Amino acid sequence: ELNPEDLAELRTLGEIVSYMQSKVSAAPAPAAESAPVAAVSSTPAIDTDYIQKVMMEVVAEKTGYPVDMLELEMDMEADLGIDSIKRVEILGAVQETIPDLPELNPEDLAELRTLGEIVSYMQSKVAPTAATDSAPVVVTEIVAPAIDTDYIQKVMMEVVAEKTGYPVEMLELAMDMEADLGIDSIKRVEILGAVQETIPDLPELNPEDLAELRTLGEIVSYMQSKVSPTEPTPPGAKANIPVAEKATEASADFQGAPSATVELTALSSINKIVQDVTQQGGANALIVDDGTGAAVALSGKLVKAGWNVIALKPNWLNNEGKVNSKKTFAKSVNVIEIGNRDKTLDETQVSDIIEKNEQLDAVIYLQSNNTVDAIEYPEAAKQGLMLAFVLAKLSKVKNATKARASFMVVTRQGGTLGLANNDDSASQVKADVNADLVQAGLAGLVKTINHEWNAGESSVFCRVVDLSAKVAADKAATMISDELLDIDTSIVEVAYDTDNLSNNIGTRLTLTGVATDSYQLTAGESINSDSVFLVSGGAKGVTAHCVIEIAKQYQSKFILLGRSSFDDNEPSWAKGITDEVALKKAAMQALIASGDKPTPVKVTQFVRPVLANREIAQTLNAIKAAGGQAHYVAADVTNSSSVSAAVEPITKQLGEVTGIIHGAGVLADKFIEQKTLGEFNAVYSTKIDGLLSLLAATTTENVKHLVLFSSAAGFYGNPGQSDYSIANDILNKTAYRFKALNPTAQVLSFNWGPWDGGMVTPELKRMFNDRGVYIIPLDAGAKLLVSELAANNNRCAQILVGNDLSKDQKEDQADTAVKKPQVSRLNVSVSKTLLATNNTFLADHTIGDDKVFPTVCAIAWMRDASEKAYPNFYYQGLENYKLFKGVIFDSKSDGSEASDYQVEMNAEAVDGGERLVVDTKISSMNPKGKIVFHYGAQLTLVSQAKICPEANLVIPTTAENAKSLYSNGTLFHGPSLQGISEILECNEQGLLLRCQVPAVAAEMQGDFPLSNNGNQSNIFANDLAYQAMLVWAKKELGLGSLPSSTQSWTVFREVTLNEPFYLQLTVVKSSGKGKQRGALTADIALISESNEVLSEIRSAKVTASANLNDLFLPKALTEKAISEKKA
Structure with missing residues (x-):
């Protein structure tokens, strides 16, 4: 055994090796196969060169440095970052490999500084003597059958x-x-x-x-x-x-449509890609000036990084063509003013700029800080929106060659993406009631092109970044440039909530849907037979179906507004013909009879008004039959004066309008490259100008209900619908604004998926089914609307109806084989800034006076980086986790300084591409410019997530309260990490614990936010696995301990929020009972209350030492012990 006091003095590898060698006697090393005939008192002879070899290999394994990089003269701490705990771990591993090595004196070792000194010390204890492959990938070619x-x-x-x-x-x-x-x-x-x-x-x-x-x-x-x-x-x-046809068979029982509210969810900090854009003359970026100085600061950062920058200065900024900032662009930036004399967009001018310059690699549109009052949509803001639209259309950024193709917009919606919670919400997020509403459409644009440009072979990084108007230009530029390098392509919308600042960055957020049951709401008394609803698009289609449902339940009054003129008298050629094909044939005969030649266009002009009149009449009759009243008026919803003139005489009969339902909309579906500004305006105007017309025709104070027919395209984006997504996302944010200004009103923006009716034909149903898209039944959708509208709790102004459309779930039904995800790059490097102030839970992981980065955080960090680097794969677990040199936040520092770390990932595809093994290391650069390795593991990513196996756990009837573990020196963890609630069993063989993670405030979670989907690391639950090892080591060995390595950790699903679970620890090997140091190797399982195995950990190791005992005590007890010792 080696003396810890000797070892503490040794500084270099050489010193430690020499010390170890000195402990063995001079004799030939025994052959591996030979066994001693009898026990002898003398120390077996060991080859001193073998000691040096083992020492170097162990140091390489424990630090991450290759053996050929190590030299005996290296200082253990200064050159290799090996602290006292890591030193104990290394020496323990050497003695485990060379069990016959004599005991080493800790006092001798403490004096040794270099590897050479330690090697020499070990060698002095003995006498000198003599003392692993890849698979091919098979590609199958599929030949299409020949067709005439x-x-x-x-x-x-x-x-x-x-x-x-x-x-x-x-x-x-x-x-x-x-x-x-x-x-x-x-x-x-x-x-x-x-x-x-x-x-x-x-x-x-x-x-x-x-x-x-x-x-x-x-x-x-x-x-x-x-x-x-x-x-x-x-x-x-x-x-x-088709599946869709089978699914439409009538069901005896009513089935409601799935729905969700929208919430802001915290994101982890950015893993930034490492890219060199200086090759071939530099990458090319186009930015749009926002007039605040942020674009100037951003251009400076890009130029410094090697970019060539074009800056467009719109002449309509602030409605006067002026900017707020006195900052000017660097001379190397190509600054171009754009806009017509009347301060409107000139698409030809933008096209010329793009064509005359080199291929763009990135487009970054920065929104100016426009402010508005109430519900307004300024024309200058619309010009900026159209500029972003035109840049997406013309930039050809997906052809980028010198840097990752990127399209980014930066909005100023308050740092919350325009979201606001209602006053009765548990999470208070207030809307910026003066932020420009038009800019909300920029998110709809980016979400749609993200679908269009990331299908097939093309790949473009698409991102919306929302900042508060209060964020200074330099800080905004840093946030934008960091987001531009984010490796995560699955997130499109990101916001920085700096108004609730808990650090110098702000909380990084995105929007998510949270499942709800829209049918189980308690109805209030706000709707009755006196309610008067003004409804655009309400006489036909799904809007009409919803209106009829309101009439059935409340017998209310309706003013139905539509584009079609209404005439009860049908032409004679159409009477009695109900089939549409037969109606077209009758129209052709009518044209021939009038001496005109039938053409498809002329036939449609004959048939369309007949069908429209019939549908309007059907709706009016249905409302009347339900006990309601309805009047139809024809007006152009985009023309405010026309709408007001049509509505006013009806209100004199029915009473003042108390509710608005805006269901009008038009489509002009095409990919962005084929879109025209004329089509954009038609789609935009119907939704946005249409809403203004309805509001102008009413008295806001009387409006108790506002219902906006938005679309899932507004929340998720949808291929071919960039303009529609733009308009609907503006409606979504308008709903939050209207609610903030009129808190007593019931405000709802329904983000509908496709409905089962109208435009959704059997063929479209089949397409939607192939993509996994839920189709809303007419009755289910209408009842959902009425339930939300009548509820006494307006819990969210935005309701998603249908399933998640953020990804195309299409599968090839003709091929039952699982499609293998494609990996574009096997070797990936990302960087990350880690701040103690952004992770306030670290205060609950303090040893002595220093905040220590938990092992589970390192694992979660590597997992997060790998899942984002290799999308479409699922994290299954890891093997060979090693802690080289932990990250410690010095107590003498205020923790606000940034520390940059690298995550290197080298992936190997195995099992025919079904699985990736990703060799991962986290490192940093020390002040001397030397790489320091911190953590490493081989992560396993799979193409299909695994299901939880069944456990066979028997729960004892007795239990011991575990609260004292956190105060008696067994565990050092603070409140957010105190999840062990009961000790159910503890003996030499193992340990069984009952656990539940305490509620952890969102602002404490920092870079490791919790989610409830079971697919994201729950560090607060996972840390309890290592805590279990510390508990056993203290109870059975009497020693404090810290994690050092883990052979494997397989994850089936994560512990979800507020979920109770069990921890079962089985001892594999232990040593050190009654000694100054020891070790524990154990297997651990996390098991749910329903007996599911959530995670399995194999051969986790902790290094135990008596030196840790006092460090784990609460500070007050430690100070008392020191005081008593001095006395």
């Missing part, structure tokens, strides 16, 4: 005829799908779906390619280009019955 190209044309024409009602002989290949045939994007999907159902062997068609095609002939030619000509394929049996 003429048959494709025949099927296409027949399907178009069936879906539009026009006879095949009227159709021509040169006809424009939209202009000549009135086929919009939804009908296009329906038609193409029917063609692919008829020709199941037709290869998958690229939506981006199809979006470019205008005529029937172009689409037919495109399909023909995807197949090989061969003998005609006869029309075979149709494909299997």
Whole structure:
């Protein structure tokens, strides 16, 4: 055994090796196979060179430095960062490897500084003598069956005829799908779906390619280009019955639609990618000046990093073309003023700028600090929104070559993404009631292009960053430049809540949906038969269905506003014909009879008003039958004076308007590159100007209910709907603003998913089912609206209806094999800034006077970085976790200084790409510029999450309260980490504990926020696993201890919020009872109350030492002990 006092003096590896060598006698090393004949009192001979070899290997393993980097002259602490605890761990590992090494004197060792000194010391104790592969990947090529190209044309024409009602002989290949045939994007999907159902062997068609095609002939030619000509394929049996059709069978029991409220959720701090943009003349960025100085500061940071910067200065800033900041751009920045003389956007000018300069790698739009009063949408703000829209359309940023392609917008919505909680909410988030509302649409834009640009082979980093208007320019520039490097591509919206500042950054947040039950709400008394609702788009479609449901339950009064004129008298050619195809044929006959030649456009012009009149009449009759009253008025909802003029005479009959339901909307679906500003304006105006018209036609003080028909596209984004997403996200933030200004009103912005009716055809249903998209039944959606509208608690102004549409869940139903995630880069390096002040829970993990970074935080950090570096894989666990040199926050520091750390990840794909093994290390640079390794492990990521196995746990009937563990020196942990509630069993074989994580305030969680989905590290629960080892070591060995390594940790799911669970510890090996130091190796399982194994830990090790006993005592007891000792 080595003397700890000797060892404490040794500084270098050489000193320690020499010390160890001095402890063994001069004799030949025994062969590995030989066994002693009998026990002898003399120390077995050990090869002194072998001692040096073992010492160097152990130091390499425990510090992360390769053996060939180590030298015997290196100082243990100054050069290698090995503190006293790590020294004990290393020497313990050496003695474990060389069990015959004589006892080493701790006092001798304490004097040794270098590796060489320690090696020499060890060698002095003995006499000198003599003393592991990859798999190929198989690629399978799938060949599409050959299909007759003429048959494709025949099927296409027949399907178009069936879906539009026009006879095949009227159709021509040169006809424009939209202009000549009135086929919009939804009908296009329906038609193409029917063609692919008829020709199941037709290869998958690229939506981006199809979006470019205008005529029937172009689409037919495109399909023909995807197949090989061969003998005609006869029309075979149709494909299997779509899932959607099966799902629409009537159910005897009512089933409500899923819904969620929206909340701000804390995010961890950024893992920043490391990228060199200085190659090939530097990467190219375009930024839009916000007039506050933030763009100037940001451009300076980008130029310093090696970027070439173009800065656009809109002449409409602050409505006068002036800026607030006196700061000027550096000379190297290409500053260009844009805008027409009337201070409006000139798309041609922007296009010219982009075309005349090099390929852009990043576009960063900074929103100016516009302020508004009440509910307003300033024209200058709209010009800025359109500029961002045009930049997305024209920038071609997805073709970036010199840096990661990026498109970012920076808004000034108060640092909460425009969200505000109601007064009765537990979490108080107040809206900035003066922030510009139009800028909310920027988030809708970015969320949509994130879908469009990250499909297939392209990849663009898309991000919205929301800051308070109070954030200074330099700090804003730092936040923006850091976000630009975030490795996490799964998050699109990020906010920094600096108004509730708990550190010098602010809380980093994003928006999430939180499941709720909209049908189990207590109704109030705000709606009755005297309520008068002004409803846009309310005479047709799903809005009409909701209005009818209100009438059924409350017999209220309605003013239905629509674009269509209403005439009870149908033309004679249409009377008695209910089938739409037959109606079109009758219209053709009517055209022929009048001497006109039928065309699809003319037929549609005949049929559309007939169908509209019928639907309006049906709605009016249904409301009347339910006991309500309804009047229909025709007006352009975007024209305020027209709406007011139409509504005023009706209010004299029904009474003042007490509620507004804004359901009007138009679509112009196309990918952003095909969008026009004209289409943008049509979509935007219907939603935004339409709402202003409704508000202008009413008295705000009388409005008790405001319902906005927003869309899931506003919250999640949706391919082809950038303008629609923009408008609906503005409506969402308007709802929060209206509620803040009118707290007694019931305000609801419904973010609807697709409804089962109207535009959703059977083919669209099939497409939605393939993508995993929930389709809202008409009755379920209408009842949900009424339940929320009538509730006595307006708990959230934004309600998501349907399922999560943030990702396309589409799976190839023809292939039952799991699709393997694609890994673009196997080796990834990220950096992270770790602040003690941003992680206030560290005050509860203090040893002595210093805050010590917990092992579970290091594991969570590596997990977080790997999951973001390799998206679409799930964290399953780790192997060979090692603590090289822990991160300690010096008590003498105020903790506010930033410390930058690197996370290096080197992944190897195994099991045919189903699994990644990621060799991960966390390191930093010391003041001398030398790398210091802190933590390391091999993480396992899998393509499919695993289910929890069943445990076989028997719970004892007796228990011991565990509270005293945190005060008697067994555990040093403060309140947020005190989750062990009861000791159920403790003996030489192991330990069983009952646990529950205490409530931890969000502001304490810092970089390790808790979630309730079971998929994110719960450090407060996981830390209890290592606490269990400390408890056993203290109870059975009488020693304090700290974690050093873990052979493996498999995670099936994380402990969720407020979940009770059990910790079962099984001792594998232990030593040191009654001695000054020792060790414990144990297996640990985290088990749920329902007997699920949540996590399994194998061969976790702690290093035990009597020196830790006093350090674990509360400070008051320690000071008392010192005082008594001196006395």
